Amino acid sequence: MLLQDHAARAAEARGEAVALAMGDERLAYAELETLSDRLAAQLADRGVARGDRVGLLIPKRPSAIVAMHAVLKAGAAYVPLDAESPPQRLARIVSAAEPSMLLAVPEAAGRLEGLAGELALPPVGSVEADRIVGADGAPLGVFARGDWDSPAAVAPGVRVDPSEPAHLLFTSGSTGAPKGVVITHAMVLAFVDWAVREFGTKPSDRISGHPPLHFDLSTFDIYATFAAGAELHLVPPSLSVDPRALARFIRERELTQWFSVPSVLTYMAKFDAVEQDDFPALERLLWCGEVLPTPVLCHWMRKLPHVRFTNLYGPTEATIASSHHTLPSIPADETLPVPIGVACDGEELLVLDERLAPVPPGEIGDLYIAGVGLSPGYWRDEEKTRAAFLPDPRTPGGEGRIYRTGDLARVDDDGVVHFLGRADSQIKSRGYRIELGEIESALNAVAGVRECAIVGVDAGGFEGTAICAAYVGSDGLGPPQLRGALASALPSYMLPARWLALDVLPKNQNGKIDRPALRERFVAQQAEQAAARAARAGGRERSR
Incomplete structure (x- = not known):
């Protein structure tokens, strides 16, 4: 079986059925x-x-x-x-x-x-x-x-x-040099076979194709649709800047499945583009690629009580997604992130310590992935491949492989995995070790915050790394109000020192929040403030 065989089989069975639609x-x-x-x-x-x-x-x-x-x-x-x-x-x-x-x-x-x-x-x-x-x-x-x-x-x-x-x-x-991830037929087929079974994809489904085609999430849309003999409705990129147009697209195309990065869902929620009990044909909504703020998820779940909501997690190196978590009900606590769940068939999520030994339930460790979805590695780059794809310590002679995701996680007593952020998002500020993801979750839960991101910027000296918050909020919502709201949920050393109010957070080519761009904005802000202070100091010196 090869990837192109799915469409060929659908053509034999239902040649006149619509495979693709756009405009x-x-x-x-x-x-x-x-x-x-x-x-x-x-x-x-x-x-x-x-x-x-x-x-x-x-x-x-x-x-x-x-x-x-x-x-x-x-x-x-x-x-x-x-x-x-x-x-x-x-x-x-x-x-x-x-x-x-x-x-x-x-x-x-x-x-x-x-x-x-x-x-x-x-x-x-x-x-x-x-x-x-x-x-x-x-x-x-x-x-x-x-x-x-x-x-x-x-x-x-x-x-x-x-x-x-x-x-x-x-x-x-x-x-700065792009890394080429090798994706084989077998890797995609394994995920598609699981996904079609898990979500019950059928010929009558009308499935969104929102991600750009150079982004691995689009692979799921294309081949799972064809595996079921369903319809793939490619979403014009121009609609991504118009949340109400996106909602209209879902409604008019009578989509049964929507799949995108969370930023799209946050953007639509920000403009309240979805009506109560909207999209009657929609059966399931899936997201992957970054954390969906729990308040945004709750907004969607209240609007669409008839829809099944599933969080997918996984890096490109492990093919589309490696774990899933379907919400049984609206989360009771909007300050808690949604789990990334349990492994897809043929995959394993491993939370390990620095010696590559499993950590006990509840403890934080580094997240690794094993199983059928792992890429052979990076295209013609053995050094990067060896650094990311390690011998499996559980097998004799390390014959298997595990992939180092660079993420932190913990496993609860029920075996459900919880994503805690990037390992490189753990910073040290004022002597404290801090997870930026925890601050971001708390800020997302503040009323009036429509979208936010927390980044760390080197401040030098004792402060170490400054905690910087960029946000999109309702009118009148400023740093004093946000800082006050966070103070009731976080210790003082975790409160952001710098703030940036924006009309929309910058996004990269895959639709995710562009955190490097935000860091650059804060660095520029820091430089401007330093220059202003120097100018004021020079003015005072000259006035003496």
């Missing part, structure tokens, strides 16, 4: 198969072979899904590229992935020109929109939908081993 465009399963077969044949004719990589510079639209399936049918792995990324970042990813070909939509020609310049390749601005060309051996090209509608072609039908890569997903690296 006014509809693509039936039979059309998806025909178009991807034709493109796969053309890829093979142009030299794409088993084990190659093919870069996809295609915005989220049905043609991108066709291209993904075509690459898989040619025996290659696809590398989804963010069409909105600057040429410099695209250049780094392409240089690392070394694709044998790039596929792009015609309007991406400008991006390709910039990319060609970064890679010292010939310019491609003159490339025709209806064919692929290689300029002086450079595998650059543009595909248009009309090219796929050419006379019928037979897909090469290359069958790779499920352990071979299906795609490479590049995530941000701490050094």
